[in-house]
Amino acid sequence: MRRLDVTLNNTLPRKTFKMRVREPAMAAISAAMFLFLTIFLLWPLGEMIAKSLIGNNGLTGALYYEAITTPRFANAFYNSVSMAVLSTITATLVGYVFAYAITRVNLPGKRVFRAIIIMQLITLPFSTGLAFLLLFGRNGLITSTLLRANIDLYGLPGLWFVQTLSFFPVAYLVLAGVLRSIDPTLEYAARNLGAGGRNVFADVILPLSIPGIANAMLLVALNVLADFGNPILIGGNFTVLATEIYYQVAGVVSNFGMAGVFSIFLLMPVVTLFLIQKYLVSKRLYVTVTGAPTTLRISPSSLYVKWGLFAFCTMISSLVVLIYGSIIVGAFTRTWGYNYSFSLNNMQEIMYQGIPTLINALTYAIEASIVCAFLGVLVAYLVVRRQAVGRGFLDLLSTLPSAIPGVVLGVGYIFAFNTLPLAITGTAAIIVLNHIVRRLPTGFQAGSAGLRQIDPSIEEASMSLGASRMGTIRRIVFPLLKSAFGAGFIYTFIKSMTTVSAAIFIVTADTNLPSVIILGLADNGYPGQAAALSVVVFAAIIGTLVAARLIGGNKLRLFEV
Amino acid sequence: MVAAMEKQAVYVNNVSKRFGPTEAVNKATFVVEKRSFTVILGPSGCGKTTLLRTIAGFYEPDEGEIYIGGKIVNTEPPHKRNTGLVFQNYALFPHMSVRENIGYGLKFKKLSKTDVNERILKVGKTLGIENLLDRWPAQLSGGEQQRVAVARALVTEPQVLLLDEPLSNLDAKVRARVRTELKRLQRDLGITAIHVTHDQEEALVIGDSVVVMNKGRIVQIGAPSDIYYKPRTRFVADFIGTNNFVDAQITKTGATTLEAQTKSGFKLILDKDQDAAVNDNDKVVLSVRPESIKISREKPHATENVAQGRIRDAIFLGTIIRYYIQLNGLELIMDVPSAEEVLQGEVYIALDRSKLHLVSE
Numbered sequence: 001m002r003r004l005d006v007t008l009n010n011t012l013p014r015k016t017f018k019m020r021v022r023e024p025a026m027a028a029i030s031a032a033m034f035l036f037l038t039i040f041l042l043w044p045l046g047e048m049i050a051k052s053l054i055g056n057n058g059l060t061g062a063l064y065y066e067a068i069t070t071p072r073f074a075n076a077f078y079n080s081v082s083m084a085v086l087s088t089i090t091a092t093l094v095g096y097v098f099a100y101a102i103t104r105v106n107l108p109g110k111r112v113f114r115a116i117i118i119m120q121l122i123t124l125p126f127s128t129g130l131a132f133l134l135l136f137g138r139n140g141l142i143t144s145t146l147l148r149a150n151i152d153l154y155g156l157p158g159l160w161f162v163q164t165l166s167f168f169p170v171a172y173l174v175l176a177g178v179l180r181s182i183d184p185t186l187e188y189a190a191r192n193l194g195a196g197g198r199n200v201f202a203d204v205i206l207p208l209s210i211p212g213i214a215n216a217m218l219l220v221a222l223n224v225l226a227d228f229g230n231p232i233l234i235g236g237n238f239t240v241l242a243t244e245i246y247y248q249v250a251g252v253v254s255n256f257g258m259a260g261v262f263s264i265f266l267l268m269p270v271v272t273l274f275l276i277q278k279y280l281v282s283k284r285l286y287v288t289v290t291g292a293p294t295t296l297r298i299s300p301s302s303l304y305v306k307w308g309l310f311a312f313c314t315m316i317s318s319l320v321v322l323i324y325g326s327i328i329v330g331a332f333t334r335t336w337g338y339n340y341s342f343s344l345n346n347m348q349e350i351m352y353q354g355i356p357t358l359i360n361a362l363t364y365a366i367e368a369s370i371v372c373a374f375l376g377v378l379v380a381y382l383v384v385r386r387q388a389v390g391r392g393f394l395d396l397l398s399t400l401p402s403a404i405p406g407v408v409l410g411v412g413y414i415f416a417f418n419t420l421p422l423a424i425t426g427t428a429a430i431i432v433l434n435h436i437v438r439r440l441p442t443g444f445q446a447g448s449a450g451l452r453q454i455d456p457s458i459e460e461a462s463m464s465l466g467a468s469r470m471g472t473i474r475r476i477v478f479p480l481l482k483s484a485f486g487a488g489f490i491y492t493f494i495k496s497m498t499t500v501s502a503a504i505f506i507v508t509a510d511t512n513l514p515s516v517i518i519l520g521l522a523d524n525g526y527p528g529q530a531a532a533l534s535v536v537v538f539a540a541i542i543g544t545l546v547a548a549r550l551i552g553g554n555k556l557r558l559f560e561v
Numbered sequence: 562m563v564a565a566m567e568k569q570a571v572y573v574n575n576v577s578k579r580f581g582p583t584e585a586v587n588k589a590t591f592v593v594e595k596r597s598f599t600v601i602l603g604p605s606g607c608g609k610t611t612l613l614r615t616i617a618g619f620y621e622p623d624e625g626e627i628y629i630g631g632k633i634v635n636t637e638p639p640h641k642r643n644t645g646l647v648f649q650n651y652a653l654f655p656h657m658s659v660r661e662n663i664g665y666g667l668k669f670k671k672l673s674k675t676d677v678n679e680r681i682l683k684v685g686k687t688l689g690i691e692n693l694l695d696r697w698p699a700q701l702s703g704g705e706q707q708r709v710a711v712a713r714a715l716v717t718e719p720q721v722l723l724l725d726e727p728l729s730n731l732d733a734k735v736r737a738r739v740r741t742e743l744k745r746l747q748r749d750l751g752i753t754a755i756h757v758t759h760d761q762e763e764a765l766v767i768g769d770s771v772v773v774m775n776k777g778r779i780v781q782i783g784a785p786s787d788i789y790y791k792p793r794t795r796f797v798a799d800f801i802g803t804n805n806f807v808d809a810q811i812t813k814t815g816a817t818t819l820e821a822q823t824k825s826g827f828k829l830i831l832d833k834d835q836d837a838a839v840n841d842n843d844k845v846v847l848s849v850r851p852e853s854i855k856i857s858r859e860k861p862h863a864t865e866n867v868a869q870g871r872i873r874d875a876i877f878l879g880t881i882i883r884y885y886i887q888l889n890g891l892e893l894i895m896d897v898p899s900a901e902e903v904l905q906g907e908v909y910i911a912l913d914r915s916k917l918h919l920v921s922e
Contacts, residue, residue: 455650457648457649457650457652458652458653458654458655460617460639460646460652461646461653461713462654462665463618463638463639463640464617464642464644464645464646464714465640465666465713465714465717466640466641466717467640467665467669468638468640469638471640475665479656480654480655
């Protein structure tokens, strides 16, 4: 018996406890992060599940039964899935063509194409939908004024088109990274062994990019499923889960329980995709690591390929230009659809409501971005440098918000924070907190990408020279992560300025945001005013970015795509 | 005992460090005397870097104690240990100038500004980098970065300087020069240093004492010449330099000598090590360095440890000629200065009994 005790003592590591004792500050920070994420992420989701299960007579599955058996509700699920499948395929395809053209072909006008993709990423998420209304809607410039056709593009065909244009940049980002990482020597090797351009693509490039394609498809699907603005504008009778959740809460008769049920239905595919995507990334299946670095240039491709790609990219880019062109023109047009003369009417109309909400948006976005970028770097440190006690769980919790559709989190916030103990609905704080939680994954990602580039020995050097852990973080880690901090800040700022899906549930008259107002205007037949306010928001974003660049200098590099 | 303690700068007592199931360091014990240069030598993955980091305080030992300056430091965090660590990749802070890098550790010493500047300048002069102080790490060559890293570690006057393969990123010529400089610096300043390397030549050149490690265990500790000529195990003999191994059986154990015979009947006589416990008829392995074998065309006057063989290959290696000699199913490698004429064909070889050495498997 005694011998057993001895062996047990020797084999059982006491490391976790010791770690806690040795690094109390780290333990305190991880505990604070867990507490924060539990309150502002897990609790709202938990409340939502509870609402969907608890009826007037206690625990019940009645709402689920109702949802499954009502055709309209079942349709929403089917529509969501089919829309996601169709848009994912086309958006990934377009994204791949752009990525291939930009990274592996010597294409003229690369910078322009890249700028156009960035534009799609940093403007209002439903700009494409708004432009679609202006161009192809009932009073659309092309359908009604130019063609005088009485065709209805609302519903599936229009939405498919809009989602493809909206989300191909998401696929592009992933695929450009993957394609760029494929060592050009492989291409040279294949050519040296006798492969022609087509074989090089089919035998080398495509197989190596398949894990990247899978990753891109998952991300696009996540985005399409979660998207709320575009379906509400041009879905028409074609409702998807995200819009159905909104109607259940904001409709004539609100049914919170049913909103909870739909949220669960939406969460199921989304969380599944998220976990698959995370697994794929964790396996590092999508990186091709080869030996020595290479300075070889991209090998030339045939003229047919080159100009074919150029034509395709030009066509898609023209559509994007058309989108923003129509929004800008729409902002300064008297009455879209009837009278296209120049006018400042729309601008005047929106000023009264627009300016205060714009100030709200800027205040909340800046506050959220500072906190979010800071927390992101901190969590990244805890996770990447293995300092947190529940490291894997903290990692999961900090990336999870990227998988939670804004609509779902918005509804969850109503459920959780309408009542005591934490009745903060209607305050500005709830909006800022929501921004922070939703963009934490971005700050976290920026932080961990930056940290992985810093050799741990640099921190160890600091500690062996007499700096404590906290001192090292302050003097070495944070200064070196300035650009990661900047990237986290800027991205959070842009997304918080343009977000609508969660915000629409938690804003009040006093804390309203321009994005919510724009969506309302567009949906209620004032596309001109919606366009005008969009232009104002976009100008505010650009203005802030320019200011940030002037303050932060060249270290703020966001547009490295 | 007290006197002995005072001479110790670092005392590692029975230290083990595990990572999950792998035993990175297994019951390591050794003493580093003040003002000495100790080298921990071993192949990659042998636990030498883990051991060094445990001394620096980045890992806490699972077992055993570490004393620095006579004080137990097991639970002291790295920043309170007063050790100076030089990293393999130098780990210079990229956002600080050379001056700021060197001065970083002084921030925590509460010194006056003039003191700080004086000490930076002094250490800069010692290492010959005083004209680089206002440069950035990215603007320095590998050798210069290395000097800055050493300066940064030395400026706080640590009780022990820890060097984690600091020469491995330099090219061969620079490395040879720097290791001599490092040795000189350590001797001139009277520093205690522990140096980790997998380069046996480096270990022999700079170490006052060499600690050889393999698979987490310390396999031999000794002066470079002991490690070289009297390797205790086949691993040490094989890892350091080139060696010949001869399987033999003990035929006679004398008071100061041993006699042995190979399968082919080659009779050998060798000096007996104090601590070698062998009996008659034991099967043993003998090792002998290539340069400890003598070669001649004519039969030598000496009678012991002489055999006739055939030269299979002769390779010119610059300063030496290396012969591969075949004798009765045994192949021996031997080196002679290349100034001598190159022999061919049948030759006699003679082994010095004091250089013939028993190793355990």
